[in-house]
Amino acid sequence: MTSPRQHRCRTRRRTLLKSAAAAVLLALAGLPVIPACAAEVAGIKFDEAITVNGAPLKLNGAGVRTKVIFKVYALGLYLTEKKSTVADILAAETPSRIRIVSLRELTSEEFGRAFMAGLNDNTDQAERNKIVQQTRQFGEMFAAIPAFKKGDVLTVDWMPGSGTQVMMNGKNVGGVLPDHAFFNAILRIWLGDKPVDSGLKPQLLGEK
Structure with a gap:
């Protein structure tokens, strides 16, 4: 008691x-x-949530592009809401961001050639004909960049009503590319039937 x-x-x-x-x-x-970090790949941090031109985006997935045994860059895909299929991602004409952080030094020619090869491998001739002008403009953007040094950040943003905007270390590179089909062609470099890195694709879809 x-x-x-x-x-x-x-x-x-x-x-x-x-x-x-x-x-x-x-x-x-x-x-x-302090913003939560949803992923860290090859020492590169990708925040769980970001804001691009006033649009809140979520990290859908992130991973590393490797070639043979070399780590080339870390890549994160941001969408307005998480999606687990390529079809759903390509169908959504909502704000998006591709964030690429270089893990080794590359010439602009090497980087641009790899981009164009990935784009061509994942689009048919009819699709390429529709976006030929924007593809040419995209190539000119890469030509304007002397080199990609380790730690450089390249972002490719899609904004409805505006288009695709490329930025290097936060600075605009070239003009706006208006067609959503062109942004989808860029996405297919990593998410298409012949992705440049088969191990990176499931990571961007949030499977790993």
């Missing part, structure tokens, strides 16, 4: 614990919110 004195001691301890917990919560409330 608990005596009055023991009861008072227990009540006092509970009060002190509640006060301490409240103090901790108040202290935490004043701390800055």
Whole structure:
């Protein structure tokens, strides 16, 4: 049986614990919110959520492009909502971002040639004819970049009503490419039937 004195001691301890917990919560409330990092590949961090031109995007998946034994770049795909199939991703004409971080130095010719090879391998002749002008403009953008150094960040954004915008380390490269079919052709480089890296495709779809 608990005596009055023991009861008072227990009540006092509970009060002190509640006060301490409240103090901790108040202290935490004043701390800055640190964005959660959903993925880290090859030492490159991809935030779980970002905002592009006012549009909130979520990380759909991220992985590393390898060639033979070399790590070439880390890539993250951001969409307005997570999708697990290529068909759903290509059908959604909503804001999107492809973020590429170079893991080794490449010339603009090497990078551009690899992009174009991936694009051509995953589109048929009729599709290429429809986007020939934008493909040419895209190639000119790469030609304007002297080289890709380790740590350089290339982003390819799709914004409805505007088009595809390429940025290098946060600076615009070239003009806007208006056709959504062209952005889909870029996506197919990694998500098409003949992706440049078969191991990267499932990672971008969130399967790994």
